[in-house]
Every structure is written in C-alpha cells, then in structure tokens.
Amino acid sequence: MHENAQFRILLVEDNPGDVRLVEIFLGESDLKDNVIVNEKTLEGAIKALDSATFDVVLLDFNLLDSNGFETLENLLAAHPKANVIVFTGMEDTNFGIRALQAGAQDYLVKGNFSSDYLAKTLRYAIERNRTNRRLEKAQARYKMIFEESKDAIYITTQKGEFVEYNQATLDLFGYTDEEIKSINIRALYNDDNQRLAITKELKEKLFTKDYRIDIRQKDSTVRKCKVTANLVDTDSGEIEYHGIIRDITEQLEAERLREENEKDQLKGQLLTMVSHEMRTPMNAIMGLIDLLPRENLTNEQIGYLDSVKSASQHLLKMINDILELQKIEFNIKLEKGTFDLHDLLMNLINIQYSAAKDVAINIKIDDNVPRFVAGDEKRLNQVLINIVSNAFKFTEKGEVCIGVKMIVPAEDEEGMVRLGFQIEDTGIGIPEDKLPTIFDPFVRVRDGQKKFYEGIGLGLSIVKRIIELMDGDISVSSELDAGSVFSFDVLLEPGDEDSINKINKKINPDLIGINGNHLTETNNGTQAIVIEEELEELSTKKIQILLAEDNKMNQLVTRKQLERTERFEVTIAENGLLATEVLRENEFKLVLMDIQMPVMEGYEATEYIRKELKIPPEVLPILAMTAHADVVDSDKFKTVGMQDCIVKPVDDWAAAIAKIDEWLLPNGEGQKVKVMV
Amino acid sequence: MENYKHIDLSYLELMSDGDADMKGILLDMLLTEPSGEFDKMQKLAAEQNWDELKQVSHKMKSTLPYVGFEELTETNKKIDKTLWERQNSGISEETIAQTVSALVNTVTELYTKALPELQDARNNLMNPV
CATH class of the missing domain: 1.10.287 (Helix Hairpins)
Structure with a gap:
C-alpha cells in the first residue's frame, strides 16, 4: 500500500464525544488526511456501506438502533466482507476474542488507546484485509483452474485415498464422486510395476514429471497417461501426494497416424x-x-x-x-466450373455404348435435377466412367441404368446442390464377403471360373476418394448373378448456363435411352429419338485435332502420323490467326500449336483462345509443338495457357501420340476408349 | 533406299511410314523449298536482318532432319542458336555478322552437295527398277 494513500473510514458511533475523540486521535496521527464518515445507527451504517466503499469500519456495539453482538452480526450479515474493528467500552479480553471469532478484524477499548495505537490498528486491519482479498482472489483463480482443468488434478493420502480431486479426475477414471471416495489410486494403475517405480521415484526425489503410466478405467479401458506429482508434508505431519494426470491416448494415436501417414x-x-x-x-x-x-x-x-x-x-x-x-x-485440388449435366451423361453413354453387347443403357434424370451445375466436371466424369465401365464390364446381358436425383442439402449446405447418382446393372454381382472392402485398394472381383477380372483394383479406391473430396459418400449393394447397385452423392453448386461457352448439342440432350438400336422409355415418358446412322456415327467418329503449323513438311508428317492410327482427324491452320478463326466455328478436342508462325505466333494465338474465345483447358487442351529447346525448359508455354509440349523434329511419334492421348482423356482412359465424341 | 555419301533418308522413311507417295512428296519438297529459303538467308545475312534470318533458320530446323545430312542440320542449328543468343552473348555485331554469314554460306554449300543425291533418291523412287 502506498504510504500517502487516503483511507476511507466509516465510524459507526452515536456518542459525539467518542466521535470527536477518534477525529482528534486520527488528526494527530499520520492518518490525518483520511476521510471519516460518521453514522450513528446500524441502519445508517449498512446504507453507507451499500452506497460506498470503506477501507475499515470502526463499529460501536451500542447504538441507537442496535446493542451488543447483534450489532456486529447484523452488519456482517449485510456486508460479509466489511473490514470491522469493534469499538467498545468493555475492557474484557474474552469479549475481544469473541468479536474476532464473530468476524471482526480487531477491537479497541474506548479510553484505552493512544493516537498512535489507533492509527496502527487501523493500518494493520486495512492491510490484513487487503491481503485476505488478494488471497481470496488467488484462491478463486486456482480453484477455477482446478475445476475446469482437462487434466486430472488430485490429492491423495500416503495410503492412496483421494482427499481432493477435480471433475477431470472423475472423468479420467470413470467413477462418480461417491464411488471414488472408496477407491484407492493404487488400484487404478494398469501396471503395478509402473506404480512401484513412480512411488520409488517420488520417495527418492519428492517429485516426478511427465512419468508415463497406463490408467485402467472403471470399465477396464486402458488410457495412456503422463503424471506429474509431488510428495508433500502437511502441517499436520501427514504425507500427501499431489498429482496431475494428463490423458495422452489420443495424442499418441495421432502421432502414430502421422508417422504412418x-x-x-x-x-x-x-x-x-x-x-x-x-x-x-x-x-x-x-x-x-x-x-x-x-x-x-x-x-x-x-x-x-x-x-x-x-x-x-x-x-x-x-x-x-x-x-x-x-x-x-x-495432391488433388478440385477445379470448379459450370457444366451441362446432360452433356456429361450423354458423352458417358457415347463412350460406354457398345453395339457388340446385348446390354441396354438407360439414364433417368429426375425433373427437379438442374441441368447446369458447377463443380469439377472432369472428376465427376472420372467417377461415372469408372463405375459405368465396370457395370458394362461385368454385365453380359440386360441393362445398365444410371439414375440422377436431387438430395435435400443439409442445413449448412444452403444454396448448394446435392445430387445422388445410382448406377444399377444386371451383371455378375459382387460376392458378399467382398462388399465391405470393395473400395479398398487392390481389391478385385473374380468371375465364376475363379479368374480375376483385369485391373489391379484401384479404380473404386480412386472413385471413393474423389467422392469424399466432393463432400459425398458412396455405397454398394449387390446380389450374385443378379447385379450391383452403386449409389453416391456429391455436393455441387448451382450452375449458370451463360458461363458455358461451348456446349455440344450434336445429340439431343433429351435423348436419354439407348437400347441397342432400339428405343427405351424415359422416366417422364419422353421417347428417345435416335437413328441407326447416329449410332453408327458414334462408333466411327474420329477425334478432331487442329494443327497450327506453317511448315509444309511438318503439316504433312504430323497429319500422316496421327491419321494412320485411324483415331484422329487433323485439320491444318497455316498460322495462329487462322487457327483462332477455325476454332470460332468448329469443335476440336485438342490443338497442336507451333510456336513460331507468321501473322500470329503460337503464344499469342493460345492467349487469344483462352482469353478472347474463352475456351478453357479442360475443354480444349493445347500442346505446343516447337523446335525451341528452351521453351520446354522454361515452361513458358504453360503460363500462356498451353498444357504440354512436343519437341520438333518428332522422332518418336508413339510417345507423342501417347502424350496427346493423356490430354484427351487423363488417367489412361484414352488408351482404352478408342471412340470419343 | 540407297546409301549416299551425304544424305541419310531413314528419318524421312520413318516419317512417311513406307508410303511411297508420301516419300515422293517429301523429296519434292526437299528439292524445291530449301533452295528458296537458303537464298533468302543469304540476302538477310547480307542485310544483317538478324530477326528475319533467325525466323527462317528456325523454320529450317524441323525441315533439314529429313535430308539426313548431319553437318547441314548442325550448321543450321548453329545459325539459329547464335541469333537467338545474340543479344545476351556479349559478342560484337561485327563478329556476329562474320560468323553468321560464314555459316549461311556453309549451309548453302552443304545443301548444294546434298541436292544431286536427293534428286537421285527421287528418281529412284519414280523408277524403282
């Protein structure tokens, strides 16, 4: 306390002589500058304490409205923290002790104290009171920490009986407040050797820090913990153990998983x-x-x-x-763009359709499913291709049905679109024992002759992972020799049709059923219209490649090498400007772009295609074809919007075509699917 | 195809995939187009028009491998490389002019040596017996 701090003193005294005496004494002492407020009744004193703070109350027992100990008791009842010095005429030691026991800080006998004594008593009472307040606050803080701690904090006797403990202790051990009183901490060690070792260490060093122990809970579950404890001699000569136990089971599990990861x-x-x-x-x-x-x-x-x-x-x-x-x-990062769900599904049919098999393919799209949605079209397509191609692979006769419906989004998915997909086939089915692990890597299905179907069993693992990345889930049900049903859902955003710059409308999107060369009914009764010539076209149509190249020999050789595969049809543009003009009017699946060309060179043409024509890489990959070795090294071609690079002169066309295939259909599907429209 | 002193048409064979018509077209191109390009290179070198010369030489980089005359291909590559690196090389303009002019003369001479052999290959293709 600062030496010159001003105290506020409430003098509860109805005798003006005694009031004056106190004022004189204090005026003579070093407390002369303090504020003294005089109240003559208990009621007045309580009101004064209600409305202001006082450092000390000098309380006479006998007032106009109260007498004896009741005065003290009533005042403390109204203000339990009041710092009271009893001011009495009774020169009786027992009286003073009784006053202290009743809650007073000290007492003064009228006529029996000097100026200095009064000042000293007041100062001591005030300081003592302030120390007590600080102690109370500190205790409250530690009590809060003790009670709210997630670590078990406890005190036991030397014999192991619990004396004090917090809620976390009960939680850790799994016992109720009543039960733990009859439990000995020794019984909670899962390994008695650990207990003996820690006891020995405590006796030798009086403390232990972060000692690893295993605790057995009431239900016999074992928790991995660390304990920090002290051996403490109490005032009464007893020995206590003060301990803190931290449950590190989850932490150790997380570390194990991280190491495994x-x-x-x-x-x-x-x-x-x-x-x-x-x-x-x-x-x-x-x-x-x-x-x-x-x-x-x-x-x-x-x-x-x-x-x-x-x-x-x-x-x-x-x-x-x-x-x-x-x-x-x-490494995956999902892309986001608006796409036409109908186009995606129609392309899926086109790729998977095989006239050679007696398998019908049907698509059922609920009326409320939006046609345009935003998300990672390429990944969703990958999922569908994987599941639908499996359905075809394992189905020799019957049909493959693809259903799409809306699922009500969760509360936190407001404004989003959750779509449910179901792919149902009439194939060989999946053995029951394989169902729980079908999405695990390297799980394969055998056919009836116990021969594995081709593949290494990674497709469905990839599918599951992609669906999870799209905040969805996948499940499967199946019956041997009857078929399988794969169901999954994904979270997408509503799409804006205007943001799609390139929509393939060659096939009527309302066409949603192909059964060999016949027609099937759609869910809303619309009859699909498809003619044999169109189906024929599907199986013979070649992949359209645009070659932007001014060198005649390169034009000739590139066209020859690509078209001899019978999968590609090559259109040539003599320079970058012509290439952009051709692209305005025609659809291509990929562009091979020479860098150095007259009129408009390759970089500029590519930037024009990306920025002005707004054709994104996922719709139209552009591969640089260049004799500049430094182009390959610098990656500049990527910054302008090209995806890859083929170095001229090409002496390995097989590798060049493989690279083209990679960009046409990532994930190797380009090798497998020869027909693509 | 025959073994020649200067040219090696195996790359041309590979790229034409055994198609005689295509071989013919490619040989016709090799007999006609480079002459004009080398003339252009001579003129551009005399004018020290390095930018345009660089473009022509670069374009020839993917044509000359069909001739299969390694010295010719490599000399053209030197022209291309010298001109692409010209501004950062620290070499004086005078030295560049002398070097490039010499290289352009060399590619022209080498191509002149290759021409009779290319013509012979073309004739043999038309009259295989």
Whole structure:
C-alpha cells in the first residue's frame, strides 16, 4: 500500500464525544488526511456501506438502533466482507476474542488507546484485509483452474485415498464422486510395476514429471497417461501426494497416424517415381507396336503383336491408376466450373455404348435435377466412367441404368446442390464377403471360373476418394448373378448456363435411352429419338485435332502420323490467326500449336483462345509443338495457357501420340476408349 | 533406299511410314523449298536482318532432319542458336555478322552437295527398277 494513500473510514458511533475523540486521535496521527464518515445507527451504517466503499469500519456495539453482538452480526450479515474493528467500552479480553471469532478484524477499548495505537490498528486491519482479498482472489483463480482443468488434478493420502480431486479426475477414471471416495489410486494403475517405480521415484526425489503410466478405467479401458506429482508434508505431519494426470491416448494415436501417414507418403512418392519411370517406356512400346508395318506378317505374328499390345495397355492402365491414386491421395485440388449435366451423361453413354453387347443403357434424370451445375466436371466424369465401365464390364446381358436425383442439402449446405447418382446393372454381382472392402485398394472381383477380372483394383479406391473430396459418400449393394447397385452423392453448386461457352448439342440432350438400336422409355415418358446412322456415327467418329503449323513438311508428317492410327482427324491452320478463326466455328478436342508462325505466333494465338474465345483447358487442351529447346525448359508455354509440349523434329511419334492421348482423356482412359465424341 | 555419301533418308522413311507417295512428296519438297529459303538467308545475312534470318533458320530446323545430312542440320542449328543468343552473348555485331554469314554460306554449300543425291533418291523412287 502506498504510504500517502487516503483511507476511507466509516465510524459507526452515536456518542459525539467518542466521535470527536477518534477525529482528534486520527488528526494527530499520520492518518490525518483520511476521510471519516460518521453514522450513528446500524441502519445508517449498512446504507453507507451499500452506497460506498470503506477501507475499515470502526463499529460501536451500542447504538441507537442496535446493542451488543447483534450489532456486529447484523452488519456482517449485510456486508460479509466489511473490514470491522469493534469499538467498545468493555475492557474484557474474552469479549475481544469473541468479536474476532464473530468476524471482526480487531477491537479497541474506548479510553484505552493512544493516537498512535489507533492509527496502527487501523493500518494493520486495512492491510490484513487487503491481503485476505488478494488471497481470496488467488484462491478463486486456482480453484477455477482446478475445476475446469482437462487434466486430472488430485490429492491423495500416503495410503492412496483421494482427499481432493477435480471433475477431470472423475472423468479420467470413470467413477462418480461417491464411488471414488472408496477407491484407492493404487488400484487404478494398469501396471503395478509402473506404480512401484513412480512411488520409488517420488520417495527418492519428492517429485516426478511427465512419468508415463497406463490408467485402467472403471470399465477396464486402458488410457495412456503422463503424471506429474509431488510428495508433500502437511502441517499436520501427514504425507500427501499431489498429482496431475494428463490423458495422452489420443495424442499418441495421432502421432502414430502421422508417422504412418509419413511412411505412406514416402511409399507413395517411391511408387509415383517408379510408375513415372515406367510410363514413358510403356508409351514408347505401345506406340512402336502401332508403327510396325503389318502387311508382310503372318496371322500368328499379328496375334503376337496384339498380345504385346494388349499386355502393354493393361500395364499402362495399371501404372496410370497408381499415379492417379497417389495424385488424389496427396495432391488433388478440385477445379470448379459450370457444366451441362446432360452433356456429361450423354458423352458417358457415347463412350460406354457398345453395339457388340446385348446390354441396354438407360439414364433417368429426375425433373427437379438442374441441368447446369458447377463443380469439377472432369472428376465427376472420372467417377461415372469408372463405375459405368465396370457395370458394362461385368454385365453380359440386360441393362445398365444410371439414375440422377436431387438430395435435400443439409442445413449448412444452403444454396448448394446435392445430387445422388445410382448406377444399377444386371451383371455378375459382387460376392458378399467382398462388399465391405470393395473400395479398398487392390481389391478385385473374380468371375465364376475363379479368374480375376483385369485391373489391379484401384479404380473404386480412386472413385471413393474423389467422392469424399466432393463432400459425398458412396455405397454398394449387390446380389450374385443378379447385379450391383452403386449409389453416391456429391455436393455441387448451382450452375449458370451463360458461363458455358461451348456446349455440344450434336445429340439431343433429351435423348436419354439407348437400347441397342432400339428405343427405351424415359422416366417422364419422353421417347428417345435416335437413328441407326447416329449410332453408327458414334462408333466411327474420329477425334478432331487442329494443327497450327506453317511448315509444309511438318503439316504433312504430323497429319500422316496421327491419321494412320485411324483415331484422329487433323485439320491444318497455316498460322495462329487462322487457327483462332477455325476454332470460332468448329469443335476440336485438342490443338497442336507451333510456336513460331507468321501473322500470329503460337503464344499469342493460345492467349487469344483462352482469353478472347474463352475456351478453357479442360475443354480444349493445347500442346505446343516447337523446335525451341528452351521453351520446354522454361515452361513458358504453360503460363500462356498451353498444357504440354512436343519437341520438333518428332522422332518418336508413339510417345507423342501417347502424350496427346493423356490430354484427351487423363488417367489412361484414352488408351482404352478408342471412340470419343 | 540407297546409301549416299551425304544424305541419310531413314528419318524421312520413318516419317512417311513406307508410303511411297508420301516419300515422293517429301523429296519434292526437299528439292524445291530449301533452295528458296537458303537464298533468302543469304540476302538477310547480307542485310544483317538478324530477326528475319533467325525466323527462317528456325523454320529450317524441323525441315533439314529429313535430308539426313548431319553437318547441314548442325550448321543450321548453329545459325539459329547464335541469333537467338545474340543479344545476351556479349559478342560484337561485327563478329556476329562474320560468323553468321560464314555459316549461311556453309549451309548453302552443304545443301548444294546434298541436292544431286536427293534428286537421285527421287528418281529412284519414280523408277524403282
């Protein structure tokens, strides 16, 4: 307390002589500058305390409205924290002690104290009171920490009986307040050796810090914990253990998972690196097989070549699946753009449709499903292709139905669109024991002859991961020899039709049923209109490539090499400007863009396509074709909106075509699906 | 195809995929188009019009591999490289002019050596017996 601080003193005294005496005494002392308020009745004193704060109350017992100890008791009842010095005429030690027991800080006997004594008593009472307040506050703080702590804080006797404990202690051990009183802490150690070791350490060092122990809860669950404890001698000579136990079960589990995750990541990186290294030669093998002239080969030799090609395709698919899974597991970032759900589903039909199989394909879209939605179209397409191609693969006869419906979004998904997809087939079905693990990596299904179907069982793992990234879930039900139903939902945003700059409307979007060359009914009764010529077109239509190149020899050779695969049709633009004009009026699946051309060079043309024509990379990949070695190194082609680069002169067309395939349909599907519109 | 002293048409063979018509077209192109381009390069070098010369030389980079005359291809690459790196190379304009002019003369001479062989290959294609 500051030496010159001013005290506020409430003098409750009805005798003017005594009041004057106190004023004189205090005036003579070093407390002369303090404020003295005089009240003559108990009622007045209580009111004064109601309306103002006083450092000390000098209280006479005998007032106009109250006498004896009742005066003190009533005042403290109204103001329990009042700092009271009893001011009495009774010179009786017992009286003073009784006053202290009743809650007074001290007492003074009228006529029996000096100026200095009065001042000293007042000062001591005030300081003592302030110390008590500080102690009370500190206690309240520690009590709050004790009660609210997530760690178990407790005191036990030397024998292990609980003396004090907080709620976290009860939570940790799993006992109620009543139960724990009859529990000995020793019984809560899961390992008695741990208990003996910690007791020994406490006896030797008097404390232990972060000692690892296992605690057994009431229901016998074992929790991994750390304890910090002290051995304390109490005033009464007893020994107590004061301890804090922290439950670290979840923390240890999280650390274990993180370590596992790091190991998985390392394994994944290794797998990715090896797969990358394998993919280039695999592409070369496949391309070179295509380049081999077949005219002079025997049927047997052609058969060998086909087998090599088929095996290579299988290997490449596997490599691409591994790379895709790794990418999705660790690096994927979903894109967002508006797309036409009808177009997406129609393209799906076009890709999956096979006249060779006696399998119908039907799409049922509920009326309230919006046609335009925003999300990652490429990934949703990947999911659908994967599930629908499986449905076709495992179905020899019957039908594959794709259903789309609206699902009511959750409360926190207001303004979003949750779509439910269901793909139902009449195929071989999935054995019951495979259902729980069907979405795990490397799970494959056998056919009736116990032979595995092709693939390494990564497709559905990839599908599940993508769906989870889209805030959705996937499930499957199946019956052997009857078929399977895959259901999943994804969260999308409403789409704006105007933001789509390129919609393929070659096929009537209302066409939602193809059954061989026949028609099927849609859910709303609309009869699909499709003619045989259109179906024929679907299976023969070639992938349209635009080549922007001014060098005649390059034009000739590039067209020759691409068209000999019988999958591509090449249109040539002599310069960048012509390329942009051709793109205004026509649809292409990919552009091969020379960098250095007259009139408008490749970079400028690409920027024009992206910015002015507003054709995004996912709709139209552009691959640079350049003899500039530094273009490849600098990645400049990427910054202007090109996706990849082919170096001229091309001496490995197989690899170049593999690269084109990669951009046409990522994930290796380009190798598998020859027909794409 | 025959073995020639200067040219090697195996790349052209590979790119034409055994298609005789395509080989013919490519050989016709090699017999006619580079002459005009090399004339243009001579003129541009004399004018020290490095920007345009750079474009022509660069364009020839993807044409000359079909001739299969390595010295010719590499000399043209040197012209292309010298001109692309000209501004950052620290080499004086005078040295650039001398070097590039010499290189352009060399590619023209080399192409002149290749021409009879290209013509022979074209003739053989038309009269294989």
